Amino acid sequence: MTNIHSTSDKLLLAAIDLMADKGYDGTTTKEIAAAAGVNEVTLFRHFGTKQKLLEAAYNRYHYADEMTKLFKESLIGELYTDLLLISQTYHRSMKRNRKLFIIAHRGSSNLPEEVYQEAGRHPQQLKKLLTEYLIAMSEQDKVVLSNAELQALSFMWMNHGAFISCHLNAKEPIPETSLDEFIEESVRLFTRALTP
Amino acid sequence: MTNIHSTSDKLLLAAIDLMADKGYDGTTTKEIAAAAGVNEVTLFRHFGTKQKLLEAAYNRYHYADEMTKLFKESLIGELYTDLLLISQTYHRSMKRNRKLFIIAHRGSSNLPEEVYQEAGRHPQQLKKLLTEYLIAMSEQDKVVLSNAELQALSFMWMNHGAFISCHLNAKEPIPETSLDEFIEESVRLFTRALTP
């Protein structure tokens, strides 16, 4: 019973939805059960406690590491094209896992440590990969380097700030097209700044 | 009685501290009173409810709009110098009000609407001022423009992402120097990208 219509999965998805909206503390087990269309007791029979329910959600709907694969396989050594692909992939991946990310981002003193670690992995990984990429490109004289790590951070934090502003603060989600436009423009900008 | 040692102010400051740390929902009135060194009843005598206490905190420890003043008075029309000053001022201002910002950022279904509006003002204002600045600079051929608004957003979101990563996610605050270095490097980067 691991398909999306099973009782367990209905509970996990309902919990993610509600907690992303109202925070871990602000979401009650009664609400979660109601949203999943089952009795509250069933929630405790399946997961024991509220914390374990959230942990199960993180284990089941896991971050895919498509970023690592991307850097290994899909980059072609052409700055604009590569940065565009990186940025697009980052936003796609973050959007898919946005609710789990938001829950960790809002935080709570009752949140299991596991949750924070999982949410921090994605950005950390990107920083490492991007720094290595810039160094490799500069060795081919395709990028002008001053401080690879800070340049990578600039690109990363720009995308991170964009993601948060679009998905966390905004009442209604930003339309796809305007985020795409932003990505293109910002990649153009970085390409101009980094090209020798 | 409006000095920092008055009972009211001790309560306001304690509330801000605790709520920034544990969220609005996760902070109890008993804790706040204890941290302020007064009885819980005194809290209710002064502010009536928990919500009104937070509203009072926002009214008292208000965002200064030093950004507007900065754009009107201190910019000299030299791209690198101006962007550096803007970025530094932004981070200084955000840092001073970081706890109020964090409380709004973490959110809760019980937070007064006023709180969200106040927290959103600062970034919105910066976007407007920065866009106008870029347009004005391009008319003097000091900046190469493609889409002023998206270019301003790129700069803004980069700084926003940096601020959040440094002050929200990190367990211990980032050392001053490394943020300063980031600011310099990122401004250099943008200057190179925008200079004709």
Add this chain to the structure above:
DNA sequence: CTTCAATGCAAGTACTTACTTACATCGTTA
């Protein structure tokens, strides 16, 4: 000395929340 406002203290109310227990229902499978 008296008055009065601010505060502390003790107790309590009304409500919510995570979590439990006991029992009934129902569909599947042996």
Add this chain to the structure above:
DNA sequence: TAACGATGTAAGTAAGTACTTGCATTGAAG
């Protein structure tokens, strides 16, 4: 048919939380 596992229902527990009430204490002002 009989047994069983998953679920619903009803009721309850223990703890916490925002907020209230009544009374005693104190310290400064008149």
